[in-house]
Structure formats: structure tokens, C-alpha cells
Amino acid sequence: MGQFKFExxxxxxxxxxxxxxxxxxxxxxxxxxxxxxxxxxxLDMVFVQDNQSKSRxxxxxxxxxxxxxxxxxxxxxIKGEVFDVxxxxxxxxxTYGKWYGVVLSExxxxxxxVPEGFAHGFLVMSEEAEFVYKCTDFYHPEFEGGIxxxxxxxxxxxxxxxxxxxxxxxKDKNAPGFKEINISF
Numbered sequence: 001m002g003q004f005k006f007e008x009x010x011x012x013x014x015x016x017x018x019x020x021x022x023x024x025x026x027x028x029x030x031x032x033x034x035x036x037x038x039x040x041x042x043l044d045m046v047f048v049q050d051n052q053s054k055s056r057x058x059x060x061x062x063x064x065x066x067x068x069x070x071x072x073x074x075x076x077x078i079k080g081e082v083f084d085v086x087x088x089x090x091x092x093x094x095t096y097g098k099w100y101g102v103v104l105s106e107x108x109x110x111x112x113x114v115p116e117g118f119a120h121g122f123l124v125m126s127e128e129a130e131f132v133y134k135c136t137d138f139y140h141p142e143f144e145g146g147i148x149x150x151x152x153x154x155x156x157x158x159x160x161x162x163x164x165x166x167x168x169x170x171k172d173k174n175a176p177g178f179k180e181i182n183i184s185f
Contacts, residue, residue, distance in 0.1 A: 060167065
């Protein structure tokens, strides 16, 4: 295992991943994914889809999941800064309903691995952010699900101090609460 530092979080399956950065006066180089390094760390997954989004300050995307064909996600920020969150929806997990959040930015180059069985979302904290992620399954719109971002039963502590307005899609505004979803991962 050479190019990455894998840090387990307080929720089983969630990892913060820091790539080694090789820099000089010209700029830098880093690997963002290497199957062999990830497999050696116990993360033996296959990615089938890459996604990218661009959002402005205050945009909150999530909390999203797929009811069938759940997706594991390797997420990172290539421009700006976000607060990224995963919520454990695995009914048999000792951390069911718990959340974990991490700041991802173009400066810290951290990545967050969110396995299948989690809801995922992020809040843009910089003026603009570009967010990229790899997925272990394809997106199936007919099976998309969500949980309202400010659900009191989950209690996510979003860093809203410098955010004038939280900007949500209609889908996310109308998402159900945690106790209303009927998911079995």
C-alpha cells in the first residue's frame, strides 16, 4: 500500500482516504484511485460510473440513497469546499441512524468512501464547488430515495454559520423524515 492513507471512522465501512501528493515548482501529481492499494486496505469494490456536479455556496444535495441497487461512493472535491455526510441505513448495524461528516476540499484533497447502505449528502461551504465521485452501481432513478437534511432524529450538525440560505431541490425539500423511510439494507 503506497499511495494512500486509509483512516477508518467511528462508523464501520466509512473511510477517509488521503492520497500522497507529489509536488514541486510546477504543481503536483496524485493518484486518486488505485485498485491494488484499495484492495490491500480491505476496500475491494468495482466502480461502474463516475459523476461530477458543480454547485454554488449554500447548495445542499441530499440526503440521497437508492432503495434497490444501492451505490457505494468514493467522493472528493476538485474545486472549493463541502461538508460531506453519510448516514447509516443498515438496519442490523450498531450505528443504524448515526451520521458522520467530513470537510472535503481542493486544499486537503481528502476523499470519503461511503459504502452501500448509507444515505449521502453534502453542503457547499465555498463560493462554488465541483464535486466528483465514483459509484459501485448505476443510478436507477425509479429507485431513488431521500431523507430530509435537517431530520431531528438524525441530528446532523451542518456548518450553517456562514450560509445565508440553504438551497435545496424540490425533491430534497419534500424528502421524508428518517422514521418515514422503509429501507432494508
